[in-house]
Amino acid sequence: MHTDENKAIRYLMKEMDPSEEMEFEKQMRGDGDLLIEVESLRATNRKLSGIPHKTPPADLTTAITEKAKEIQSKRKPGTANIIFFMKRGIAAAILLGAFTGGYMYYSDYSGSQALQSSGTETVEPWVDRNEVLRFSADQQAGQSSIPDADLDRSYEKLQLVNDLTGTNSSGNGILLTGSSN
Amino acid sequence: MKLIKRHVEKPNYKSLKDRELVKIFRKNADESAFNELMNRHQQKIYSYIYSMVMNPEIANDLFQTTFTKVITKMDDTYNEQGKWIAWVMRIAHNATIDYLRKQKRYIDVSGWSDEDSSTDYFDRMEDDSVVDADDKMIETETRSSLMKHIAKLPEEQRSVVLLRHYYEMPFKEIAELTDVSINTALGRMRYALINLRKYFEEEREEEQKHAHG
Numbered sequence: 123m124h125t126d127e128n129k130a131i132r133y134l135m136k137e138m139d140p141s142e143e144m145e146f147e148k149q150m151r152g153d154g155d156l157l158i159e160v161e162s163l164r165a166t167n168r169k170l171s172g173i174p175h176k177t178p179p180a181d182l183t184t185a186i187t188e189k190a191k192e193i194q195s196k197r198k199p200g201t202a203n204i205i206f207f208m209k210r211g212i213a214a215a216i217l218l219g220a221f222t223g224g225y226m227y228y229s230d231y232s233g234s235q236a237l238q239s240s241g242t243e244t245v246e247p248w249v250d251r252n253e254v255l256r257f258s259a260d261q262q263a264g265q266s267s268i269p270d271a272d273l274d275r276s277y278e279k280l281q282l283v284n285d286l287t288g289t290n291s292s293g294n295g296i297l298l299t300g301s302s303n
Numbered sequence: 304m305k306l307i308k309r310h311v312e313k314p315n316y317k318s319l320k321d322r323e324l325v326k327i328f329r330k331n332a333d334e335s336a337f338n339e340l341m342n343r344h345q346q347k348i349y350s351y352i353y354s355m356v357m358n359p360e361i362a363n364d365l366f367q368t369t370f371t372k373v374i375t376k377m378d379d380t381y382n383e384q385g386k387w388i389a390w391v392m393r394i395a396h397n398a399t400i401d402y403l404r405k406q407k408r409y410i411d412v413s414g415w416s417d418e419d420s421s422t423d424y425f426d427r428m429e430d431d432s433v434v435d436a437d438d439k440m441i442e443t444e445t446r447s448s449l450m451k452h453i454a455k456l457p458e459e460q461r462s463v464v465l466l467r468h469y470y471e472m473p474f475k476e477i478a479e480l481t482d483v484s485i486n487t488a489l490g491r492m493r494y495a496l497i498n499l500r501k502y503f504e505e506e507r508e509e510e511q512k513h514a515h516g
Contacts, residue, residue, distance in 0.1 A: 128489035128493060130493070170499075173465070173469075174450075178349040178362075182367060186371075190374045
């Protein structure tokens with residue numbers, strides 16, 4: 123926000139927008155002191171147009187131009203190219219790192235997902251019918267072969283019955299009939 | 304492998320904007336681009352420094368310091384978004400203010416007229432209206448006294464007056480360059496004009512005293 127004190131300067135320096143300028147001119151017409159103040163500042167400001175311009179010595183500007191050329195050309199071919207390639211190298215390394223990291227993260231994630239999905243039944247050790255303690259590792263390693271092996275072993279328990287009359291008297295009491303009632 | 308030979312055409316530097324010239328200079332270390340930038344702005348920058356310190360040797364040193372910083376820092380600190388000249392003027396202004404604050408000494412206003420005759424600024428004034436020798440003398444005296452009065456202004460008021468005069472800089476930019484609020488910058492201009500008015504009145508009274516005495 124501009125202060126009222128600075129309005130005269132803003133008006134003189136043409137820093138007001140047209141509507142503000144019109145309003146200030148209206149204010150000046152109604153205020154003689156303000157008009158005198160503005161005109162007095164205007165008269166002094168007009169004198170400032172007499173401030174001279176100076177030109178720097180030619181040898182000074184030549185020396186500066188030479189120095190500029192020297193410094194910039196030193197930078198350009200060598201360092202600029204190095205910086206150019208360094209920037210791209212760093213960008214490539216970051217990209218490569220990001221891809222590798224992303225890939226590793228993703229593979230770990232999917233692996234752990236698979237582990238999680240199959241892991242619930244393999245986490246706890248279990249004892250099979252042969253009284254063998256089994257761990258998840260066993261099952262995981264030969265997951266497909268274990269049911270077949272168990273099946274084979276289960277057949278081993280069966281014995282061929284040669285005596286059809288039966289030595290085992292416990293079977294005598296069993297009546298193998300269908301429903302007679 | 305087919306090689307494509309590119310025809311490199313030199314641009315018309317005069318038609319290029321500052322920003323484009325800076326880009327060419329940065330990219331190709333093109334001396335002509337930097338020369339064009341120098342030709343465009345050297346007088347204003349030098350005049351500003353000179354009017355602030357009122358001494359040719361110191362003005363030369365500060366001008367060189369300014370451009371050494373411009374050259375070495377252009378790649379790092381100039382971002383091509385803002386006006387190049389505003390950036391350079393900030394460097395010139397800071398260098399000048401640093402010097403003045405370090406010295407804190409009386410400014411020898413006679414520096415405006417007693418330097419070597421070949422580079423006296425009065426010789427370079429382009430004013431065809433001044434034909435008569437008497438008029439020329441009055442004009443010269445007026446300018447001389449104007450610079451004496453400007454030299455008497457506090458440095459912050461002097462700085463605003465000169466930035467406004469040499470660059471017609473909007474007060475918003477002056478405020479940014481001098482790190483103050485826009486109101487402060489406007490206030491400094493106002494007080495500078497009030498002070499100058501006072502100095503001119505005192506001078507006139509003094510002259511009248513001499514005339515009557």
